[in-house]
Amino acid sequence: MARPREFDETAVLDAATDLFWNRGFEASSIRDLAARMGLTTASIYNAYGDKRALYKRVLERYASAALGSCASGLACGASGMEAIESFFLSLANATAAEPERKGCLIVNAGLESAPHDAQFKQIVADVFRQLETLFHDCAARGQIDGSVTRSQSAEDIARLLLGTMLGLRVLARTRPEPALLAGIARATTALLRP
């Protein structure tokens, strides 16, 4: 009943994600976004509303992909400990091998989003909460199968793992040195053994 869109939504959102990920919200201009997405600014406004709405869309898309990937990673492994260990080791390795030092879009957004109202912080906090739950289930599984220490509650272990992961994500952007990242992963997993 009307003229159809000419662009591929996946490619366009990937391009927007890339720019926001590298530069953050404030430093990404609509014109830069349009150039990378292969659209005019008017098309962006027609399709997504305004800059904040596009950012929200990008954030939520990234968050759901990232959470899915973490969930499947933490569900693998013969034991809870193995899942945690391979999760952190592969996170450290992937971080060290990433040349752009982009870190994690959610963490970047969480630290930038002081002024832009509470909506973005809410998204970030929700992702962190779900991550904490994933870690909790994995730690509890490890305590049941005997691979994870019972000296701390599964709740506290989950909190610690969340904090450690966020620390890794900070270092991914600021000091992505293999020895540093691997050391964190190594010490974390080693200290969690019974």
Place this chain on the structure above:
Amino acid sequence: MARPREFDETAVLDAATDLFWNRGFEASSIRDLAARMGLTTASIYNAYGDKRALYKRVLERYASAALGSCASGLACGASGMEAIESFFLSLANATAAEPERKGCLIVNAGLESAPHDAQFKQIVADVFRQLETLFHDCAARGQIDGSVTRSQSAEDIARLLLGTMLGLRVLARTRPEPALLAGIARATTALLRP
């Protein structure tokens, strides 16, 4: 030999720090800064150069104060373990009690500063390196006095403590819940005991 400055440098830099801390570099305009600092924009340019130079000045001033505070905190305590424990507990408590959710200026700067050249990232990385050294010395002290486990090297423990602290700082801005912060501090210290 010339007209003297009318403003108090400490108060003026404190005000600039506060705005950068809350909003980040990009979202802090020179006019906002001038208003908070009680100066005209021309005075800022006369005294500090340009916006980047002012930011660098603020960053370095904050970094040296923060590092000094961490160093003196980690030097206290009857044992290495006590120093680490009180350091993380008071960090968690202070974070939970801070209503503005500003987090840490250095961490915020490190995650925002992708575009602004390598100079800011260098400052951030240096602070993290010095923090790692402080943690290392404290962990080594604890291993000597028997309060800290020898199951991991002091190097890896220092890396882990750096990562955990950065994670706490991320959560300070995004999810400053007392139970979460205290749980991280509690688990970290508990797992480091011999």
Place this chain on the structure above:
DNA sequence: TGTGTTTTCGAACGCTCGTTCTATAATGGC
């Protein structure tokens, strides 16, 4: 084949940005 709807395009809107200019005010050394 026309009609209605939506997308695209490029130019334009008003605003704020970082920065600079001009003029004036305030000092210390002669």
Place this chain on the structure above:
DNA sequence: GCCATTATAGAACGAGCGTTCGAAAACACA
């Protein structure tokens, strides 16, 4: 008391920002 020097004040600069507009283009359905 004058002069060189520096700080202040406020207006102004060009550039870029987020956003919108009017017209042209492309489809679905009658």
